[in-house]
Amino acid sequence: MRTDFDPAAMSRNEFYKLLTATVVPRPIAWVSTTSAHGTHNLAPHSFFTIASVAPPVVQFSSVGRKDTLHNVEATGQFVVNFAPEGLFEQINDTGTDFPHGVSEFEAAGIATEPSLRVKPPRVAASPVALECELHSTLRIGDGTVVFGRVVHAAVSEDVLVDGHPEISRLKPLSRLGKDEWAAVSGVREISRIRHADWRGPAGDR
Numbered sequence: 660m661r662t663d664f665d666p667a668a669m670s671r672n673e674f675y676k677l678l679t680a681t682v683v684p685r686p687i688a689w690v691s692t693t694s695a696h697g698t699h700n701l702a703p704h705s706f707f708t709i710a711s712v713a714p715p716v717v718q719f720s721s722v723g724r725k726d727t728l729h730n731v732e733a734t735g736q737f738v739v740n741f742a743p744e745g746l747f748e749q750i751n752d753t754g755t756d757f758p759h760g761v762s763e764f765e766a767a768g769i770a771t772e773p774s775l776r777v778k779p780p781r782v783a784a785s786p787v788a789l790e791c792e793l794h795s796t797l798r799i800g801d802g803t804v805v806f807g808r809v810v811h812a813a814v815s816e817d818v819l820v821d822g823h824p825e826i827s828r829l830k831p832l833s834r835l836g837k838d839e840w841a842a843v844s845g846v847r848e849i850s851r852i853r854h855a856d857w858r859g860p861a862g863d864r
Contacts (some may be wrong), residue, residue, distance in 0.1 A: 661663045680836025687742035688719040692730035699762040705834035715809040720802045736777040741787035744830040776811040786815040
């Protein structure tokens with residue numbers, strides 16, 4: 660048996676809660692921006708993924724018109740800071756609806772470091788920073804998808820093993836439904852099967 664949900668018969672918030680509880684886990688783009696007046700902003704966005712590899716483009720969605728979106732549109736730059744488990748409380752703090760013009764870096768006591776290619780600062784304690792220049796935006800309903808071309812990536816040596824980011828050292832956070840968050844556990848590995856090596860469905864082997 661299944662329970663049917665009709666988005667046309669539900670409120671926006673009711674279906675939002677259903678979507679965010681079922682599209683899980685969601686990686687977090689901890690986005691830093693700088694306003695046209697020089698105020699640094701920092702906010703988590705959990706509608707986030709890779710859009711393209713060549714050129715390297717990442718995307719996140721702003722639901723509603725928040726400071727992050729205004730700043731990106733004004734300056735054309737932003738940084739996606741990796742959201743690690745150890746910064747759980749600080750990441751949540753930056754999701755607070757501070758008044759316009761308040762810097763989350765200052766309000767939450769988060770240290771910055773200069774970026775190499777863009778004006779918005781990085782989160783000093785974040786192990787990975789993707790410095791981005793705005794590629795384009797796409798308005799869909801009450802959300803705006805922001806596409807950013809990655810012009811520089813800075814990765815802490817502490818999370819690298821043989822020059823590659825190691826999941827056990829990155830310890831990423833993800834968002835679930837309601838007020839739930841998750842850390843990575845029980846990592847499994849499996850190689851993709853070439854057609855030449857195909858031996859039938861997994862259940863029949």
